[in-house]
Amino acid sequence: xxxxxxxxVEFQSKSANEGFARSTAAAFAAQLxxxxxxxxxxxxxxxxxxxxxxxxxxxxTIGKITLKARLYPDHSMELTVRDWGRGIDNxxxxxxxxxxxxxxxxxxxxxxxxxxxxxxxxxxxTPGRGTTVTMRRRFSTRAGQA
Amino acid sequence: MxxxxxxxxxxxxxxxxxxxxxxxxxxxxxxxxEGIDTHLPKNLILDFNxxxxxxxxxxxxxxxxxxxxxELEGTVSVENVPAQPQKVLDMAxxxxxxxxxxxxxxx
Numbered sequence: 001x002x003x004x005x006x007x008x009v010e011f012q013s014k015s016a017n018e019g020f021a022r023s024t025a026a027a028f029a030a031q032l033x034x035x036x037x038x039x040x041x042x043x044x045x046x047x048x049x050x051x052x053x054x055x056x057x058x059x060x061t062i063g064k065i066t067l068k069a070r071l072y073p074d075h076s077m078e079l080t081v082r083d084w085g086r087g088i089d090n091x092x093x094x095x096x097x098x099x100x101x102x103x104x105x106x107x108x109x110x111x112x113x114x115x116x117x118x119x120x121x122x123x124x125x126t127p128g129r130g131t132t133v134t135m136r137r138r139f140s141t142r143a144g145q146a
Numbered sequence: 147m148x149x150x151x152x153x154x155x156x157x158x159x160x161x162x163x164x165x166x167x168x169x170x171x172x173x174x175x176x177x178x179x180e181g182i183d184t185h186l187p188k189n190l191i192l193d194f195n196x197x198x199x200x201x202x203x204x205x206x207x208x209x210x211x212x213x214x215x216x217e218l219e220g221t222v223s224v225e226n227v228p229a230q231p232q233k234v235l236d237m238a239x240x241x242x243x244x245x246x247x248x249x250x251x252x253x
Contacts, residue, residue: 044233051203104210112237
């Protein structure tokens with residue numbers, strides 16, 4: 001399926017950009033006329049992916065993060081959050097609920113939330129090279145929409 | 147995000163306004179710890195009425211408050227929780243540990 005629109009933004013791995021990233025994703029998603037609940041899901045999933053990159057990919061440095069979004073004619077959206085940081089040694093372990101290497105400041109629920117707030121989650125990572133998280137979410141079609 | 151603390155007769159209420167994420171979690175934890183250390187309350191209410199967004203960082207913040215109040219043998223409840231933060235709290239099953247009251251009230 002060919003995307004009907006796409007966007008890409010690049011920003012530094014600073015925590016102040018977490019709000020920027022999720023608001024940008026939600027603003028772009030608005031073209032598909034999602035419900036308020038669906039927008040909340042997108043914001044939450046993006047916030048988790050971007051926070052992971054900031055906290056885990058670049059623990060002691062400031063690095064580059066990109067957020068890409070594609071909109072499809074079936075009212076679905078694909079979101080890609082990519083970093084060029086440390087990478088994840090064991091993806092299965094990282095995706096387990098409550099597992100975290102972030103100490104008591106983190107809850108270990110990031111991937112679990114991304115998984116349940118979207119329809120599909122794919123994680124690709126190479127230690128030392130970076131991580132790409134791809135999420136797909138289909139929105140409901142409401143009365144009056146094609 | 148802004149926090150405001152009110153204390154009366156053993157009850158400490160901390161109101162949250164804005165977005166609670168990894169960026170704002172540290173100041174939020176500091177506000178909770180300061181409030182608890184100053185007043186040593188019996189009960190703590192985290193009032194989420196003005197919380198427009200929360201991600202999993204908020205789970206760690208609520209758990210921190212729970213642990214601290216447990217040490218004082220006090221209670222914690224989360225009140226006036228909007229739909230989006232409620233969904234995140236539900237993911238962590240926090241309702242099993244802490245009283246959580248959903249639904250925003252008009253201010």
